[in-house]
Amino acid sequence: MNAITNRRGFLQAGAALTVAFSVGLRPRAAAAWAEKPVAADEVGAFLSIDAQGAVTVYVGKVDLGTGVRTAFMQIAAEELDVPMARVTVVEGDTALTPDQGATYGSLSIQNGGVALRAAAATARREFLRLAGERLNTPPAELRVEDGAIIAGSRRVTYAELVGGRAINLKVDANAPIKPPEARRVVGRSAPRVDIPEKVFGRFHYVHDLKRPGMLHGRPVRPPAMGAIAEAVDEASLRDIPGVVRVVHQGGFVGVVAESEWSAIRAAQALRVRWSDWAGLPEQAKIWEHVRATPVAQVQVTSERGDARRAIEGAPKQLAATYDFAIHSHASMGPSCAVAEFQGDRLTVWSASQATHNLRKQLAMMLGVEAEKVRCVYMEGAGCYGRNGHEDAAADAALLAKAVGRPVRVQWMRADEHGWDPKGPPHLVDLRAGIDTQGNITGWLADAYIPKGAGGNVDLTAAELASLPREQILSPGNIVHNLAHGYAMPAVKTTCHRLETTPFRPSWIRTPGRMQNTFATEAFLDECAAEAGADPVEYRLRLLPAEETRGREALERVARLADWQTRASPQRDRAGAVLRGRGVTYVKYELVRTYVAAVAEVEVTRGTGAIRVTRFFCTHDCGQMINPDGVRAQVEGNIVHTLSRVLKEELTYDRRAVTSLDWASYPVITFPEVPPMTIELIDRPAERPWGAGEPAAAIVPSAVSNAIYDATGVRMRSVPFTPAKLLAALRGA
Amino acid sequence: MTQTITMTVNGREARVEVADPDMPLLYALRNELGLTGLHFGCGLGQCGACTVHVDGEAARSCMLPTASAAGKRITTLEGLGTPERPHPVQAAFIAEQAVQCGYCASGMIMQSAAFLAKTPRPTEDQVREELVNNICRCGTHPRVVAAVMRAARG
Numbered sequence: 001m002n003a004i005t006n007r008r009g010f011l012q013a014g015a016a017l018t019v020a021f022s023v024g025l026r027p028r029a030a031a032a033w034a035e036k037p038v039a040a041d042e043v044g045a046f047l048s049i050d051a052q053g054a055v056t057v058y059v060g061k062v063d064l065g066t067g068v069r070t071a072f073m074q075i076a077a078e079e080l081d082v083p084m085a086r087v088t089v090v091e092g093d094t095a096l097t098p099d100q101g102a103t104y105g106s107l108s109i110q111n112g113g114v115a116l117r118a119a120a121a122t123a124r125r126e127f128l129r130l131a132g133e134r135l136n137t138p139p140a141e142l143r144v145e146d147g148a149i150i151a152g153s154r155r156v157t158y159a160e161l162v163g164g165r166a167i168n169l170k171v172d173a174n175a176p177i178k179p180p181e182a183r184r185v186v187g188r189s190a191p192r193v194d195i196p197e198k199v200f201g202r203f204h205y206v207h208d209l210k211r212p213g214m215l216h217g218r219p220v221r222p223p224a225m226g227a228i229a230e231a232v233d234e235a236s237l238r239d240i241p242g243v244v245r246v247v248h249q250g251g252f253v254g255v256v257a258e259s260e261w262s263a264i265r266a267a268q269a270l271r272v273r274w275s276d277w278a279g280l281p282e283q284a285k286i287w288e289h290v291r292a293t294p295v296a297q298v299q300v301t302s303e304r305g306d307a308r309r310a311i312e313g314a315p316k317q318l319a320a321t322y323d324f325a326i327h328s329h330a331s332m333g334p335s336c337a338v339a340e341f342q343g344d345r346l347t348v349w350s351a352s353q354a355t356h357n358l359r360k361q362l363a364m365m366l367g368v369e370a371e372k373v374r375c376v377y378m379e380g381a382g383c384y385g386r387n388g389h390e391d392a393a394a395d396a397a398l399l400a401k402a403v404g405r406p407v408r409v410q411w412m413r414a415d416e417h418g419w420d421p422k423g424p425p426h427l428v429d430l431r432a433g434i435d436t437q438g439n440i441t442g443w444l445a446d447a448y449i450p451k452g453a454g455g456n457v458d459l460t461a462a463e464l465a466s467l468p469r470e471q472i473l474s475p476g477n478i479v480h481n482l483a484h485g486y487a488m489p490a491v492k493t494t495c496h497r498l499e500t501t502p503f504r505p506s507w508i509r510t511p512g513r514m515q516n517t518f519a520t521e522a523f524l525d526e527c528a529a530e531a532g533a534d535p536v537e538y539r540l541r542l543l544p545a546e547e548t549r550g551r552e553a554l555e556r557v558a559r560l561a562d563w564q565t566r567a568s569p570q571r572d573r574a575g576a577v578l579r580g581r582g583v584t585y586v587k588y589e590l591v592r593t594y595v596a597a598v599a600e601v602e603v604t605r606g607t608g609a610i611r612v613t614r615f616f617c618t619h620d621c622g623q624m625i626n627p628d629g630v631r632a633q634v635e636g637n638i639v640h641t642l643s644r645v646l647k648e649e650l651t652y653d654r655r656a657v658t659s660l661d662w663a664s665y666p667v668i669t670f671p672e673v674p675p676m677t678i679e680l681i682d683r684p685a686e687r688p689w690g691a692g693e694p695a696a697a698i699v700p701s702a703v704s705n706a707i708y709d710a711t712g713v714r715m716r717s718v719p720f721t722p723a724k725l726l727a728a729l730r731g732a
Numbered sequence: 733m734t735q736t737i738t739m740t741v742n743g744r745e746a747r748v749e750v751a752d753p754d755m756p757l758l759y760a761l762r763n764e765l766g767l768t769g770l771h772f773g774c775g776l777g778q779c780g781a782c783t784v785h786v787d788g789e790a791a792r793s794c795m796l797p798t799a800s801a802a803g804k805r806i807t808t809l810e811g812l813g814t815p816e817r818p819h820p821v822q823a824a825f826i827a828e829q830a831v832q833c834g835y836c837a838s839g840m841i842m843q844s845a846a847f848l849a850k851t852p853r854p855t856e857d858q859v860r861e862e863l864v865n866n867i868c869r870c871g872t873h874p875r876v877v878a879a880v881m882r883a884a885r886g
């Protein structure tokens with residue numbers, strides 16, 4: 001069953017909605033796209049049930065290839081007591097779904113799923129109340145089975161209960177949810193509903209959408225990021241059949257053609273005179289550039305005692321700087337969107353994480369009210385954050401406006417690697433004082449990271465064409481996890497929020513938390529080594545006793561990895577191949593998911609080659625909706641982050657990105673993926689937390705600590721390339 | 733000035749009209765024949781998302797001029813198997829849940845199916861080597877290897 005097909009079916013069968021029962025149905029406004037409530041405090045925003053008892057779930061959070069669609073179905077099926085097969089999901093359609101914010105930050109289940117659960121539980125309670133009246137039985141004596149409420153031998157279905165009436169219900173966050181022992185669907189691994197269609201080539205990605213009369217567009221990006229197109233020579237396309245239009249506005253240039261291949265050829269062949277621009281910093285001096293960037297805001301994220309004084313008074317002082325390279329999302333599928341104007345109304349199909357925000361951004365760019373724009377989510381390739389999907393949507397919108405026909409834009413590989421927003425450069429200075437017993441007396445962390453939070457990332461087309469846009473930086477919430485939960489007498493963690501950063505920044509899986517955890521957990525390992533302490537014991541010593549779940553995660557990962565208690569580095573470092581192990585722990589954002597990991601590595605001394613040979617992880621995200629889905633996310637986090645940590649680094653000259661394909665931006669390959677042992681700690685009575693990112697945070701430091709254990713050399717700069725390790729080994 | 737190219741696609745004769753015979757087969761399959769199971773990932777032969785079988789061999793459809801497919805037997809993901817009669821690799825991908833976004837999955841399955849046809853009892857390392865040029869960004873690698881091994885066990 002395909003949610004997209006069903007959604008289309010639903011839209012075409014719009015009339016059915018009026019005869020079908022719908023929770024909270026309101027009259028259809030003649031011209032409005034919105035035919036149902038979308039306010040997130042109304043049950044009807046999340047759920048409708050038709051006369052046959054089929055349940056449709058409407059969510060603002062979207063399935064980015066992570067499997068949350070299946071988890072949403074499980075949640076609805078559980079609370080409403082209907083089979084999963086009777087549930088379909090509509091995601092991220094601004095006309096139909098509540099605005100639940102962007103799908104980021106590992107919040108889909110924690111927030112989106114919990115909101116849906118509350119809506120379903122509210123509906124269930126109302127059905128029980130109505131059934132109680134109808135069947136003359138107190139609700140407590142009723143049973144719900146397969147969408148029907150039963151009292152002895154009498155039963156009434158949800159649909160019969162409401163009989164076509166509209167019920168307006170406010171979501172009650174305190175409506176009773178099923179207790180763990182009564183759950184039959186949630187908490188058990190359910191096969192993902194999208195996988196069969198993906199495996200048989202029947203799934204409809206946004207890339208596959210065809211609209212009547214649709215043309216194909218391609219942006220032509222400047223060879224220097226800030227260049228303007230001074231002149232465009234349309235005659236250079238004379239020999240390409242089916243070219244419909246060249247669109248040119250400032251730095252924005254695009255071509256539209258009847259066929260995709262003609263659009264591609266035209267984009268390659270178009271002769272453009274570009275202005276000169278060379279505003280990027282020199283890559284070799286990126287960290288000097290970061291340090292020289294003006295600070296807009298100083299943000300102290302934790303402070304206890306006088307850390308500076310404590311460090312200066314300590315018998316032993318450590319200081320180190322950790323840096324983390326600029327990364328691309330480097331999605332497998334170049335970003336894609338289809339835009340279509342009908343009169344002054346624009347519909348855009350996009351794999352955006354945040355269709356509700358995209359709608360506002362497109363409206364702003366085009367100078368129209370948001371009500372004139374509808375954004376409909378369709379799955380694309382995994383994005384791992386705010387990649388180019390929204391920008392492709394803006395390209396398509398500008399091109400569709402110019403030609404008056406629907407336009408599909410898919411970027412080329414070089415557009416994706418070159419123009420997706422980037423994970424910004426991240427620099428952390430650390431200092432610690434250690435007393436004669438090896439205790440940390442004071443801890444100072446100073447991060448140099450761009451200003452801004454998880455707002456909207458400006459659309460590239462709007463930037464290039466100088467159209468209205470917000471002009472703010474939105475790198476994601478990158479300050480988290482610089483503060484840590486270890487007990488130390490004096491701590492100060494400070495984020496120096498920089499005025500600018502070389503590339504348009506955005507979040508990539510675990511933004512900031514990954515970089516800060518890398519610095520914190522590797523530097524903590526430096527302290528443990530200085531103290532001559534075992535790295536697991538050292539952490540347990542510093543973790544407060546009341547942090548029982550964190551301690552359990554750490555203790556269990558040590559057992560899982562058969563951790564031998566000793567200090568790092570290992571003693572015998574004379575061989576050609578050195579082996580080591582490293583541990584890491586994080587409590588995500590200090591308020592949710594606990595993760596601990598052990599990495600084992602093998603280092604070839606002569607070449608600096610690093611191989612991660614095994615990876616162990618324990619993961620406690622509270623209640624799990626779909627345990628196998630959580631496991632897949634943890635695996636994905638580990639593999640993706642190993643790729644980033646061992647291999648990935650954006651390269652650029654003064655004009656533009658130069659790592660424009662998979663050869664110049666290498667990523668992890670099958671032989672490099674280690675065997676993984678993952679232990680999910682299930683806590684059905686706890687609240688559900690996120691799993692989409694936290695396990696990524698622990699990977700860089702686990703690997704760095706393992707390399708140190710093997711070699712005695714500390715890798716403080718991501719990626720850990722053989723060249724860097726070789727240089728460090730030679731210097732050691 | 734269009735040219736008609738005839739090939740066998742998923743067991744049936746298919747004719748494609750092309751204005752440019754050098755147009756990669758990928759566009760003919762996706763846009764002219766509506767076979768969207770294969771994906772455009774790089775257009776450079778680097779990622780594997782566009783993999784199909786040409787006369788039984790795994791090939792990158794983004795690198796093949798459509799004209800070169802004339803008279804050839806092309807199989808795409810849609811022709812490999814169906815829900816009713818899945819290819820063992822497809823069934824194994826479902827059993828192992830070896831898909832996240834799935835953008836790479838088509839290429840993974842096609843590459844693996846062609847490989848198993850020639851190497852029915854591979855080792856895990858052979859599977860990893862075979863898939864070395866198939867990229868996945870979601871990190872499905874362990875499940876993909878498990879799926880191919882499962883398919884090989886039959």
Ligand code: FES
Nearest residue numbers: 773774775780794
């Ligand atoms: S799209 Fe053909 S190999 Fe990448």
Ligand code: FES
Nearest residue numbers: 834836868869870
């Ligand atoms: S499953 Fe997303 S790229 Fe492989």
